[in-house]
Amino acid sequence: MTDSWVDSAERIGSDLHLVLSGPGGRRAALIRALRDAVRDGRLAPGTRLPPYRSLAADLGVARRTVADAYAELVAEGWLTARQGSGTRVAERAEPLRPAAPASRKAPPRAPGPRHDLRQGSPDGSAFPRTAWLASYRRALQHAPGEAFGPGDPAGRAELREALAEYLARARGVRTEPGRIVICSGFAHALRLLFGGGVLRGPLAVEAYGLGFHRGLLAAAGVRTVPLPLDEDGARVDRLGRERAVLLTPAHQFPTGGPLHPARRAAVTDWARARGGLVLEDDYDGEFRYDRKPVGALQGLDPERVIHLGSVSKSLSPAVRLGWMVLPEGLVDAVLAAKGEREAWASVLDQLSLADFIASGRYDRHVRRMRQRYRRRRDRLVAALAGHAPHVEVTGVAAGLHAVLRLPPGSEASAVEAAARHGVALDGLAAFRHPGTDMPVTDGLVVGYAAPPEHAYGGALEALCGAMPPP
Ligand SMILES: Cc1ncc(COP(=O)(O)O)c(C=O)c1O
Known part of the structure; x- marks a missing residue:
C-alpha cells in the first residue's frame, strides 16, 4: 500500500x-x-x-x-x-458531495440587540489594525527559526521581557521575566491554577463577580466563598480558613470601586499570616480616569500575590493573550500544569504583542482608548444627569462600564424596559454569588465601550428613554 x-x-x-x-x-x-x-x-x-x-x-x-x-x-x-x-x-451541473445533514448545519444567528450595552467588550471598531499589522510583520520578519518550532510553555522570552518592563512601569508590578508565564487570558489562568492542581480551594471571591469565572472554578471542583462588599471594596476582614482569595483590587468587578488602601494592606497581611495567596485580577487596570492611580496589589508582596492580566479589555478578547506574574515558588508548578509545549497561545501572536509593547504602540493605543472611553463615560453621565437625574451613576472613575443605582425592587423591570427600547444590558443580580447573604442592591451594569463611535449617541438616547420615572 x-x-x-x-x-x-x-x-x-x-x-x-x-x-x-x-x-x-x-x-x-x-x-x-x-x-x-x-x-x-x-x-x-x-x-x-x-x-x-x-x-x-x-x-x-x-x-x-x-x-x-x-x-x-x-x-x-x-x-x-x-x-x-x-x-x-470535470465540471458537473450537480454537486458530487452529499449535502451536510441538517443537524450539522450551523444554526442561523439571531439578530443582535440594536444597542449593545452589555459590559465585557472593548470597542471592536477601534482595534489598532494597522499598528498590529506592523508589529506582526516585524515579528514575522525577525523571528528566529526556532520560533517556528514547538513553543516554550513559559511563553516567548521577548514577550515576558516586554511585559516585565511594561507592568513595572505602568502598573507598579515587581517582577522579572522568569516569573511571568504567558497564557491565553484570565480564564485560562484560572483553569491552569485550579484545574491544573497548582492551587486548591476553598477560594474566597467577591460577592459580585463574573458567573462565568465561578462556573469555571466549580467545574474544577473549587468551592468559592463569597466575601461581602461595602463602599471600601471586599470585606477582607471576613477571610477565614480559605487558602486563597480572588480580588479585583483596582476596580471591583462589577460594582466599580477600588479596594481601600487599608484593606490592601490587610489582605496581604492575611496571606502572609495564613500562608495563603491573593489572586489579583487586573482586568482593566489601564483605564483609570481620575488622577489617583491605583497600582497593582502585587507590588505590596510579590511572594503572596499572583498578578493576572490580559489584553482582553485593552486590545481585544479575540487576541486571547494574558499573563500570570507568579511568586517564585509557583513557577515550576504552573509550567508543569501547562505541559511540555505551548498548546494555547500562538507564538506569532506572542511575538507580535512583544513588538507592540516594546515599540510603544501598546502605550499609544491604551492612551488613545483611555481618552475615548473617558469621553464616552462623560457623555453617559451627562445624558443621565439630563434625562434621569434621580438615577445615581457609580463606579465611573475607571474601567469600561458604570453601575446605575436603582430603587429597591426595580432592577428586573428596568432590564426589561431597556430591552423594549432595544438596549441589551445586565442587572447587578446577574453577577451576584448565589451563596452571599449581603443585602441586595439594585442596579444596571452599563458597558459603554462596545458600540462603535457612530452608534453610541443612539445607544445613550435609547438607554435614557428606558430609565424608570423618579
Ligand atoms: C472581571 C474580569 N476578569 C477578567 C477578564 C478577562 O478575561 P479573559 O482574559 O479570559 O478574556 C474580564 C473580561 O475581559 C473580566 O470582566
Missing part, C-alpha cells in the same frame, strides 16, 4: 491525501483513489491535477501508471484534459 501526502499546492491548490490499496495493481488503485476523491468532493470541479511526473514521484509509481490512470478517468468523464490547461476535475 502506498500512503502519500501529495503536496501539489502550486498545481491543485491543496494537499491531496491518496491511499493506493486494494486489488488490481497500482494503476487500478490510483484510479479508484482519484475517483473516490472526486466523488466525495475532496477534489472539487475545475481543480487542476498535478503533472504526471510530480504525482508519480510523490506516490513512488511510474509516470506511465499516472498517465494511464488519468486517461482512464478522462474516458469515464471524471476528468478533462485540454492542451495548455492540463488535466482537471
